[in-house]
Amino acid sequence: MATILEDSKYDPQRDLKVVGSNPVKHDGLDKVTGRAKFGADYFLPGMLYGRTLRSPHPHAIIKSIDTSAAEAVPGVKSIVTRDDFPEIDPGTVAGEMTRTAMAREKALFDGHPVAAVAATTDAAAKQALKLIKVDYEILPHVIDPVDAMQPDAPILHDYIRTKGLDEPSDKPTNITERLITEMGDVEKGFAEADVIVERDFDSKPMHQGYIEPQGCVAEYSDDGQVELWCCTQAPFVYRDRLSAILKMESAKINVQQSELGGGFGGKTGFYPEPVAILLSKKAKRPVKMVLSRNEVFRGTGPVSATNYTIKMGVTKDGKITAAQGHLVFQTGIFTGSMYFNGPNAMFTRYNFENIHIESFEVVSNRPKVNSFRAPCVPQIVFGVEGVIDELARKIGMDPIDLRLKNAATEGYTTVYGETLGPIGFVETLQAAKDSEHYKSLVKDGEGRGVAAGFWFNRGGETSTSMNIAPDGSVTIITGTADVAGSRISIAMMAAEELGIDVDKVRITMADTNSLGFNRVTAGSRTTYSVGMTVVDNARQCIDQFVKRAAEIWDVPEDAVVYENGECRPAGANVGNFEPLTIADITKQTTMSHGAVTASASMNVTGAGPGFGLHIVDAKVDEETGRTDITRYTVVEDAGKAIHPLQVEGQYQGGAVQGIGWALNEEYVYGEDGRLQNASFLDYRMPVTSDVPMIDTVIVEVPNPRHPFGLRGVGEVPVVPTMAAIGNAIGNAIGVRPQSLPMSPPKLLEIIDNRNS
Amino acid sequence: MAKKVHVTTTVNGDDYEYLAEPGQTLVDVLRNNLELTGTKEGCSTGDCGACSVILDGELVCSCLVLAAETDGKSVETIEGMADGDNLHPLQRNFLDLNGLQCGICTPGFLIAAKALLERNPDPTETEARFWLAGNLCRCTGYDKIVRSVMAAAEEMRGA
Numbered sequence: 083m084a085t086i087l088e089d090s091k092y093d094p095q096r097d098l099k100v101v102g103s104n105p106v107k108h109d110g111l112d113k114v115t116g117r118a119k120f121g122a123d124y125f126l127p128g129m130l131y132g133r134t135l136r137s138p139h140p141h142a143i144i145k146s147i148d149t150s151a152a153e154a155v156p157g158v159k160s161i162v163t164r165d166d167f168p169e170i171d172p173g174t175v176a177g178e179m180t181r182t183a184m185a186r187e188k189a190l191f192d193g194h195p196v197a198a199v200a201a202t203t204d205a206a207a208k209q210a211l212k213l214i215k216v217d218y219e220i221l222p223h224v225i226d227p228v229d230a231m232q233p234d235a236p237i238l239h240d241y242i243r244t245k246g247l248d249e250p251s252d253k254p255t256n257i258t259e260r261l262i263t264e265m266g267d268v269e270k271g272f273a274e275a276d277v278i279v280e281r282d283f284d285s286k287p288m289h290q291g292y293i294e295p296q297g298c299v300a301e302y303s304d305d306g307q308v309e310l311w312c313c314t315q316a317p318f319v320y321r322d323r324l325s326a327i328l329k330m331e332s333a334k335i336n337v338q339q340s341e342l343g344g345g346f347g348g349k350t351g352f353y354p355e356p357v358a359i360l361l362s363k364k365a366k367r368p369v370k371m372v373l374s375r376n377e378v379f380r381g382t383g384p385v386s387a388t389n390y391t392i393k394m395g396v397t398k399d400g401k402i403t404a405a406q407g408h409l410v411f412q413t414g415i416f417t418g419s420m421y422f423n424g425p426n427a428m429f430t431r432y433n434f435e436n437i438h439i440e441s442f443e444v445v446s447n448r449p450k451v452n453s454f455r456a457p458c459v460p461q462i463v464f465g466v467e468g469v470i471d472e473l474a475r476k477i478g479m480d481p482i483d484l485r486l487k488n489a490a491t492e493g494y495t496t497v498y499g500e501t502l503g504p505i506g507f508v509e510t511l512q513a514a515k516d517s518e519h520y521k522s523l524v525k526d527g528e529g530r531g532v533a534a535g536f537w538f539n540r541g542g543e544t545s546t547s548m549n550i551a552p553d554g555s556v557t558i559i560t561g562t563a564d565v566a567g568s569r570i571s572i573a574m575m576a577a578e579e580l581g582i583d584v585d586k587v588r589i590t591m592a593d594t595n596s597l598g599f600n601r602v603t604a605g606s607r608t609t610y611s612v613g614m615t616v617v618d619n620a621r622q623c624i625d626q627f628v629k630r631a632a633e634i635w636d637v638p639e640d641a642v643v644y645e646n647g648e649c650r651p652a653g654a655n656v657g658n659f660e661p662l663t664i665a666d667i668t669k670q671t672t673m674s675h676g677a678v679t680a681s682a683s684m685n686v687t688g689a690g691p692g693f694g695l696h697i698v699d700a701k702v703d704e705e706t707g708r709t710d711i712t713r714y715t716v717v718e719d720a721g722k723a724i725h726p727l728q729v730e731g732q733y734q735g736g737a738v739q740g741i742g743w744a745l746n747e748e749y750v751y752g753e754d755g756r757l758q759n760a761s762f763l764d765y766r767m768p769v770t771s772d773v774p775m776i777d778t779v780i781v782e783v784p785n786p787r788h789p790f791g792l793r794g795v796g797e798v799p800v801v802p803t804m805a806a807i808g809n810a811i812g813n814a815i816g817v818r819p820q821s822l823p824m825s826p827p828k829l830l831e832i833i834d835n836r837n838s
Numbered sequence: 839m840a841k842k843v844h845v846t847t848t849v850n851g852d853d854y855e856y857l858a859e860p861g862q863t864l865v866d867v868l869r870n871n872l873e874l875t876g877t878k879e880g881c882s883t884g885d886c887g888a889c890s891v892i893l894d895g896e897l898v899c900s901c902l903v904l905a906a907e908t909d910g911k912s913v914e915t916i917e918g919m920a921d922g923d924n925l926h927p928l929q930r931n932f933l934d935l936n937g938l939q940c941g942i943c944t945p946g947f948l949i950a951a952k953a954l955l956e957r958n959p960d961p962t963e964t965e966a967r968f969w970l971a972g973n974l975c976r977c978t979g980y981d982k983i984v985r986s987v988m989a990a991a992e993e994m995r996g997a
Binding site: 104106107109110111112113114115116117118119120122123125205290291292293294295341342343344346372374375565566567727728730731734735736737738739761762763767768769770771772773775776 | 859861869873874875876877878879880881882883885886888915916917919920925929932933934935936938939940941942943944945948964966967968970971972973974975976977978979980981982983984985
């Protein structure tokens with residue numbers, strides 16, 4: 083039987099019964115009653131409590147660590163430092179991962195773990211931390227990415243040589259890589275333009291802001307087997323990376339994902355987990371570690387700060403002829419920011435012919451950045467879509483019309499080399515133009531802005547299995563973490579394919595010993611990819627139902643059809659047989675033939691790209707600099723909304739995260755290189771009273787490679803948000819801000835300059 | 839070590855008696871001593887509301903209350919919100935209207951919303967938004983949470 087990747091095609095005529103409805107999420111009941119178990123909710127007999135000592139210095143040689151006084155604290159059972167981690171060369175991927183978990187030669191950022199203690203009580207562990215003596219030799223530090231690029235900047239790693247330079251240099255540097263992304267001839271394009279706009283922009287790091295701090299329980303058994311319960315977006319990736327840094331076989335590390343209390347990219351890499359494993363190994367008891375909010379802010383991945391310039395040219399009739407970018411991405415202390423997404427996505431959604439982008443990735447004394455929805459794209463789109471708005475203004479064209487005139491369509495080959503299939507950007511722009519919001523008058527004293535965004539969407543390695551119980555009920559085992567309710571959408575696709583009620587399908591989130599490798603939940607890949615494998619699972623099971631029905635009736639297999647959850651004779655000439663439901667078949671044949679099961683492991687391809695446009699109305703208080711978002715509409719192509727309420731939730735959540743990034747959220751460092759606002763009080767995320775209802779328009783231009791036509795929807799909703807708000811603010815106060823966040827002090831400065 | 843404090847309290851109508859460290863917070867005791875882990879701890883500084891409980895009728899962040907302070911008082915947590923198999927209208931509306939995604943903030947929102955509706959059965963959307971401003975959610979953008987609360991309020995007024 084061909085796999086679904088080979089024979090699956092979207093069928094527009096298909097009559098869908100489950101897909102497109104809004105059943106209650108299967109994980110919902112436990113979440114409204116308090117029974118759902120998150121990372122911090124696991125307990126084991128004999129469990130110890132682990133705590134981490136963190137460097138107060140952003141850059142310092144660790145000369146020595148004395149744990150003797152801490153070891154004497156009653157209740158302390160184990161202490162872990164750099165000496166307990168296997169030696170791995172710096173400058174390698176594993177070398178940098180192990181140095182993220184625990185500082186080795188140097189402490190590299192404020193909050194870098196230096197030692198950890200496990201004790202019978204949390205209080206004893208905390209007391210012991212105070213008695214660990216660390217002798218630091220403080221070094222000069224650098225936080226700002228542009229500062230870090232200067233020739234006289236402190237060098238943070240002696241092994242970095244900039245990759246991608248025209249003339250390679252052997253000098254140590256903080257610039258990890260230079261990348262040129264280009265197509266066509268920008269000089270020729272600018273020569274054809276009637277209007278050229280060039281603007282500088284910058285953004286600060288923001289945090290993913292998940293409400294659940296990292297939490298885990300690790301148990302290292304005497305035979306060297308590790309059991310790890312943790313909140314993660316990537317159980318299999320955690321396993322394999324833990325294997326690399328702890329030098330253990332992957333099969334000896336079993337990672338059981340808990341419910342995940344938000345990740346947004348921030349739980350794609352581990353923090354306390356390897357430390358908890360080593361504490362447990364030394365103490366010979368299970369160890370629980372839960373980070374405090376202060377540790378989450380200081381020690382886990384914020385997003386890349388950026389400094390960049392955008393230059394674009396347009397003809398009088400609205401053809402954008404050239405697009406140029408010079409981009410600097412701060413990656414934190416180690417490379418791995420995925421900054422290349424920025425140049426690949428920043429202009430993609432338009433049919434530009436002439437593009438030239440030069441990008442740099444730079445290290446500095448901050449935690450290594452971690453992914454956040456559409457990593458390294460929204461903060462650049464903030465500038466791109468601002469320049470496009472300015473071009474539209476200068477040639478006197480409606481901003482959506484300018485975007486429509488330059489919109490990419492099927493057949494356009496992107497700057498990263500992909501030729502686009504059927505996409506929904508034009509339909510999205512048209513739906514935005516036709517929306518009640520865009521057609522309404524802007525209220526007095528308010529400004530309106532629009533901005534568009536794109537994300538590739540991903541597929542990747544995915545494994546699932548399906549087991550039909552003797553009573554005909556269906557269980558599915560998945561290993562790609564559910565971060566916001568993908569389970570129900572997956573169950574719905576399985577139910578649709580099997581022709582049964584969604585309540586007959588239950589999903590179990592596998593531990594890593596129970597299933598083949600699954601890639602991280604990231605890049606809007608989960609519902610798409612897992613949807614593919616479970617439909618494949620369902621088709622394999624249906625094949626078996628048909629075979630068994632044919633055997634029961636003693637007719638050829640092609641005389642049996644499967645429809646609406648039952649096998650029926652293909653025609654009257656086959657014989658007069660009552661239809662057999664799944665339960666009829668499994669009850670009669672499980673004992674003789676074994677259970678009906680199916681499994682699928684594949685590298686899922688064909689994820690259709692996603693596009694969105696946001697419309698924002700905003701009001702700026704010119705005395706305080708505060709911005710109020712008064713109306714917000716997200717228009718986005720979902721391909722096909724499997725569970726429309728879930729899709730709307732992705733749109734709304736992305737928009738409000740972007741509102742925070744646009745107006746308030748930033749990491750504030752002191753001169754001493756220490757984070758000044760490591761709490762929810764000082765790092766101000768949007769609360770209920772800060773935002774309006776978020777209206778949504780779900781556009782559906784089916785992805786032809788998926789049986790139900792779906793595209794991922796998780797990343798796009800945050801991509802254009804800050805740009806759209808920036809354009810709305812620009813429209814309200816007459817000057818378009820160029821620096822994120824557009825916080826009150828910055829807007830007051832803009833207003834003062836405007837007035838003087 | 840400081841002497842432990844003897845605490846007698848009711849949680850969701852059940853009698854409890856335990857010894858607490860003098861500095862131990864209510865959320866710590868609920869989760870770690872009483873194993874009522876439905877109450878979540880997101881910040882420990884009273885800023886996220888994930889640990890919201892009702893203490894003698896008042897909405898509080900249980901990370902800002904010492905367990906010793908609850909001696910003789912009654913505590914309501916998410917585990918006591920449903921009446922047996924009958925979900926509270928807030929719980930049912932959160933499910934029906936998809937007022938939750940990851941679910942980590944959900945117990946806190948439900949408790950806070952319950953406290954709101956006990957005090958103000960007919961809140962405006964603005965009143966609901968300001969009352970719930972002490973609870974952080976990072977997934978939903980609040981839209982469906984507010985709609986769930988307003989729908990539950992309407993249903994409860996009609997009941």
